[in-house]
Amino acid sequence: MTSRNIGIGALAGGLLTAALTGLSYLAYRLVALPFAPFELFDWMGRVLPGPVITFGIDRMIDTLLLLGVNVADTAKSAEQTIALGQFMVGGIVLGAVYFAVTSARKIRPDLLSGLVAGALFGLPLVGISIAIGPSPVNPVLSIGWLLLIFLGWGAALSLACNRLLLHEREEPAAQPEETLSVEALSRRRFLIRFGTATAAITVIGAGVGTVLAQAERRRQEAALSATEAHNAEGASEMIFPNANDPITPAPGTRPEYTPLKDFYKVFIRTEPTVIDGSMWMLPITGLVDNPLVLTLDDIQNNYQSRDQYATLSCISGRVGTTLISTTLWTGVSVQDILADAQVRPEARYLHITSGDGFYETVDLDLINSDERIMLCYAWDGNPIPVDHGFPLRIWIPDRYGMKQPKWITGIEVTDQYTDGYWVERSWDKVAQVKATSVIDTVAVDAPITDGDQTLIPVGGIAFAGARGISQVQVRVDGGPWEDAELRSPLSETTWVIWRYDWPFNAGDHTFEVRCAEGDGTPQIEEVHDAHPSGATGIDSYEATL
Numbered sequence: 001m002t003s004r005n006i007g008i009g010a011l012a013g014g015l016l017t018a019a020l021t022g023l024s025y026l027a028y029r030l031v032a033l034p035f036a037p038f039e040l041f042d043w044m045g046r047v048l049p050g051p052v053i054t055f056g057i058d059r060m061i062d063t064l065l066l067l068g069v070n071v072a073d074t075a076k077s078a079e080q081t082i083a084l085g086q087f088m089v090g091g092i093v094l095g096a097v098y099f100a101v102t103s104a105r106k107i108r109p110d111l112l113s114g115l116v117a118g119a120l121f122g123l124p125l126v127g128i129s130i131a132i133g134p135s136p137v138n139p140v141l142s143i144g145w146l147l148l149i150f151l152g153w154g155a156a157l158s159l160a161c162n163r164l165l166l167h168e169r170e171e172p173a174a175q176p177e178e179t180l181s182v183e184a185l186s187r188r189r190f191l192i193r194f195g196t197a198t199a200a201i202t203v204i205g206a207g208v209g210t211v212l213a214q215a216e217r218r219r220q221e222a223a224l225s226a227t228e229a230h231n232a233e234g235a236s237e238m239i240f241p242n243a244n245d246p247i248t249p250a251p252g253t254r255p256e257y258t259p260l261k262d263f264y265k266v267f268i269r270t271e272p273t274v275i276d277g278s279m280w281m282l283p284i285t286g287l288v289d290n291p292l293v294l295t296l297d298d299i300q301n302n303y304q305s306r307d308q309y310a311t312l313s314c315i316s317g318r319v320g321t322t323l324i325s326t327t328l329w330t331g332v333s334v335q336d337i338l339a340d341a342q343v344r345p346e347a348r349y350l351h352i353t354s355g356d357g358f359y360e361t362v363d364l365d366l367i368n369s370d371e372r373i374m375l376c377y378a379w380d381g382n383p384i385p386v387d388h389g390f391p392l393r394i395w396i397p398d399r400y401g402m403k404q405p406k407w408i409t410g411i412e413v414t415d416q417y418t419d420g421y422w423v424e425r426s427w428d429k430v431a432q433v434k435a436t437s438v439i440d441t442v443a444v445d446a447p448i449t450d451g452d453q454t455l456i457p458v459g460g461i462a463f464a465g466a467r468g469i470s471q472v473q474v475r476v477d478g479g480p481w482e483d484a485e486l487r488s489p490l491s492e493t494t495w496v497i498w499r500y501d502w503p504f505n506a507g508d509h510t511f512e513v514r515c516a517e518g519d520g521t522p523q524i525e526e527v528h529d530a531h532p533s534g535a536t537g538i539d540s541y542e543a544t545l
């Protein structure tokens with residue numbers, strides 16, 4: 001009896017949690033009320049120990065790679081699926097426990113006990129929502145909404161329990177179909193109505209919410225492609241600095257300048273953080289004689305703007321990762337802004353905080369040594385896209401992305417060092433970019449003839465942060481290393497496109513690539529995982545000709 005009741009409780013809990021999820025998702029998409037499953041997942045990402053998170057992300061990436069999908073594109077959907085899954089499991093377990101306890105007659109399935117169950121489920125999530133904040137919606141409204149839906153969940157659970165719980169005395173074991181008791185019949189009818197109602201709420205909430213989300217995505221993409229079309233119009237005039245380089249990319253090499261919509265995205269929360277640029281202000285406080293509160297206009301108009309082609313990469317990428325992209329960054333030198341704020345002599349660090357709860361510490365010695373370090377408000381000549389940190393992010397040459405906060409909301413000048421978000425989670429303190437080279441293509445379909453010889457273009461990228469690339473070499477089937485040709489890069493802080501025209505030779509072949517930094521330092525060939533300091537090792541590529 002008890003085990004059947006537990007099963008029915010799990011079913012009721014699952015149906016109700018699905019409906020709650022649908023309803024909550026709809027409110028999230030409509031008016032940006034907090035969406036509990038994502039907030040729970042984001043909060044867990046923040047409080048679980050670094051090694052657990054890194055292990056989890058690694059296994060997720062393994063799975064995505066096994067499925068053969070682009071990790072940069074699918075990682076967020078995978079996270080969202082996990083977030084929904086674990087939330088559902090929570091609701092199913094609570095439903096089962098409620099039915100079990102009721103069945104054992106430890107409590108009565110009345111409204112009060114239902115509300116208690118709802119509070120047990122909802123109160124932790126209210127706490128999490130407050131901890132993870134800030135929500136764009138009034139906090140009282142957000143909390144009220146969460147309480148309402150979770151208490152509603154509990155009330156409905158107690159109602160379902162009242163109607164569905166099996167009791168000892170009406171053991172239906174030997175009852176033939178025709179003589180089903182009136183009670184069993186009404187129970188069955190209730191279950192059908194209950195299932196239909198919860199399914200309808202789930203489907204409508206999830207469906208309308210998804211339509212709204214897609215419309216929002218299309219709006220953002222239209223805005224992006226409008227700016228891209230605008231750029232393309234100007235593109236005949238907007239000539240890249242290396243436009244006349246005779247060394248052209250091998251067919252199939254990734255674009256040298258990443259289309260914005262393809263720029264990789266990494267952020268700690270399930271969804272990007274939306275900041276209202278017209279309300280946004282940047283306080284620069286702490287050890288300064290002239291504290292500042294800057295608007296976006298101030299930053300754009302009161303300081304000398306700078307443009308820099310730069311490649312950004314993520315420390316968690318494996319050799320050959322797609323988590324690396326290049327665009328034109330525009331902003332103002334941090335040196336200029338700090339001069340304005342009049343930093344005191346005892347200051348040592350900047351503590352930068354972000355709208356999504358991210359933070360990082362930047363050494364003032366580093367800033368003073370490199371005027372290129374800038375607070376950026378534009379990418380590709382337009383405001384930085386929401387996903388990439390609108391309205392302001394910092395750029396630090398030669399460092400992985402983890403050291404460079406997006407969605408900046410505050411800068412404090414201090415003499416205290418504190419670990420940044422990912423440093424706290426056991427990633428490298430300095431996070432200097434490791435030299436890496438990648439084969440993008442062995443252009444089997446685009447052979448070229450040179451006299452009586454057929455050559456196959458092989459090509460890709462090499463990147464060593466701000467240290468430049470002096471040499472790229474390719475070898476085939478473990479043969480001798482041959483020099484590739486280097487295209488001059490967009491700037492000294494972008495990747496370098498290389499190509500090697502390989503004398504054709506039928507069969508299965510393994511191509512490998514390695515590079516040397518500007519000063520001749522060879523890339524590290526020893527294989528090492530991304531954690532904690534960035535992946536090393538040689539990229540290889542199999543091709544059949």
Ligand SMILES: Nc1nc2c(c(=O)[nH]1)N[C@H]1C(S)=C(S)[C@@H](COP(=O)(O)O)O[C@H]1N2
Nearest residue numbers: 264265266267268314354358401402405406
């Ligand atoms: N506020 C904030 N800034 C952040 C992050 C983040 O999660 N939140 N992620 C960092 C990491 S790990 C990387 S690799 C880059 C990614 O920038 P992108 O998404 O624009 O490619 O942003 C960095 N800055």
Ligand SMILES: [Mo]
Nearest residue numbers: 314315401402
């Ligand atoms: Mo990253």
